Amino acid sequence: MITLQAIHKSFRQKDQIIAALKPTDLHVPQGSIFGIIGSSGAGKSTLIRCVNLLERPDGGQVLIDGVDLTTLPAKELRRQRQQIAMIFQHFNLLASRTVFGNVALPLELAGEDKAEIERKVKELLNLVGLAEKVDAYPANLSGGQKQRVAIARALANDPKVLLCDEATSALDPETTKSILALLKTINQRLGLTILLITHEMEVVKQICDRVAIIDGGRLIEQGEVGPFFANARTELARRFIASTLHLDLPESFRQALTEEPGENGKPLLRLSFRGDSVDAPVITQAAKRFGIDISILSAQMEYVGGTKFGLMLAELMGNERGIEEAKTFLVEHNIDVEVLGYVQ
Numbered sequence: 001m002i003t004l005q006a007i008h009k010s011f012r013q014k015d016q017i018i019a020a021l022k023p024t025d026l027h028v029p030q031g032s033i034f035g036i037i038g039s040s041g042a043g044k045s046t047l048i049r050c051v052n053l054l055e056r057p058d059g060g061q062v063l064i065d066g067v068d069l070t071t072l073p074a075k076e077l078r079r080q081r082q083q084i085a086m087i088f089q090h091f092n093l094l095a096s097r098t099v100f101g102n103v104a105l106p107l108e109l110a111g112e113d114k115a116e117i118e119r120k121v122k123e124l125l126n127l128v129g130l131a132e133k134v135d136a137y138p139a140n141l142s143g144g145q146k147q148r149v150a151i152a153r154a155l156a157n158d159p160k161v162l163l164c165d166e167a168t169s170a171l172d173p174e175t176t177k178s179i180l181a182l183l184k185t186i187n188q189r190l191g192l193t194i195l196l197i198t199h200e201m202e203v204v205k206q207i208c209d210r211v212a213i214i215d216g217g218r219l220i221e222q223g224e225v226g227p228f229f230a231n232a233r234t235e236l237a238r239r240f241i242a243s244t245l246h247l248d249l250p251e252s253f254r255q256a257l258t259e260e261p262g263e264n265g266k267p268l269l270r271l272s273f274r275g276d277s278v279d280a281p282v283i284t285q286a287a288k289r290f291g292i293d294i295s296i297l298s299a300q301m302e303y304v305g306g307t308k309f310g311l312m313l314a315e316l317m318g319n320e321r322g323i324e325e326a327k328t329f330l331v332e333h334n335i336d337v338e339v340l341g342y343v344q
């Protein structure tokens with residue numbers, strides 16, 4: 001549905017050229033929800049804004065349903081753009097218009113008659129669960145309600161593609177969940193293709209089918225969400241994945257840890273499981289095979305896209321050689337091992 005071929009974009013800032021987007025290829029299949037994740041300044045906004053030519057790439061092709069937008073004359077581009085809706089972090093509603101007026105605006109601009117506008121706005125507000133707020137002004141709505149209005153407005157022209165620019169970044173976690181659930185419903189009910197950018201892996205985890213990581217203006221890794229969480233190759237991808245797991249040591253325990261093993265220090269490990277390693281009985285095997293004890297302090301396992309992954313905090317006790325061999329054994333079984341410190 002969306003195909004980017006070798007698009008790139010640089011900005012001039014005083015006497016400096018900033019390559020915000022290096023030559024990039026991307027394919028977003030029809031009906032999918034595709035997430036692009038990256039840190040601040042990675043190039044996410046530049047990339048998504050190139051899709052509807054809000055930002056004109058310096059080169060390359062932007063194909064929507066096979067039509068290259070970069071070659072279209074202004075009038076035809078305006079027509080094609082109606083198929084590509086967009087929602088934003090700060091909603092971009094018109095404060096002087098009611099909810100009805102905001103959702104009606106694209107229909108008025110398209111020259112629809114009054115009765116059709118009434119019908120369509122009502123249908124859209126029902127879809128986003130906001131029918132009772134039809135006469136409210138944006139100032140009297142919560143953040144989540146404002147984003148629902150923005151989604152209804154985005155859908156007014158029956159687009160094929162919805163671009164979401166950090167659409168939940170200004171919302172609290174509960175509201176974020178409800179907006180993401182709404183986007184998933186719309187994706188399934190209307191068959192809408194969704195491309196979103198985010199700096200939060202939770203967003204990807206909750207609704208995306210596919211994900212790509214952007215860093216320094218390049219897509220460095222991408223794939224279906226399940227395999228991606230299970231077998232991420234790059235350090236950055238693994239960091240984003242780890243950010244969705246929350247395993248904290250009790251503060252008293254953390255303070256008692258030492259950096260060096262000393263005479264009798266037992267290592268405290270953070271073990272990251274991915275894919276096959278989650279189901280294999282590697283912990284008990286390591287304990288038996290190398291004659292050590294493994295005490296599990298806490299663990300969290302999750303399912304994403306049908307794949308399990310997880311984190312565990314564990315203390316290894318026994319002779320030094322057995323502990324070292326056990327650590328090597330765990331690494332050989334696709335478990336990332338990090339020594340957090342030593343328990344005396």
Ligand SMILES: Nc1ncnc2c1ncn2[C@@H]1O[C@H](COP(=O)(O)OP(=O)(O)OP(=O)(O)O)[C@@H](O)[C@H]1O
Pocket residue numbers: 011012013018019020038039040041042043044045046047199
């Ligand atoms: N209009 C502009 N003029 C100059 N430099 C720009 C412009 N827009 C973006 N940049 C630069 O391009 C790079 C990528 O910016 P971009 O906004 O695409 O990143 P981002 O991943 O969306 O970041 P954030 O999450 O902070 O919004 C940054 O170094 C940014 O400073």
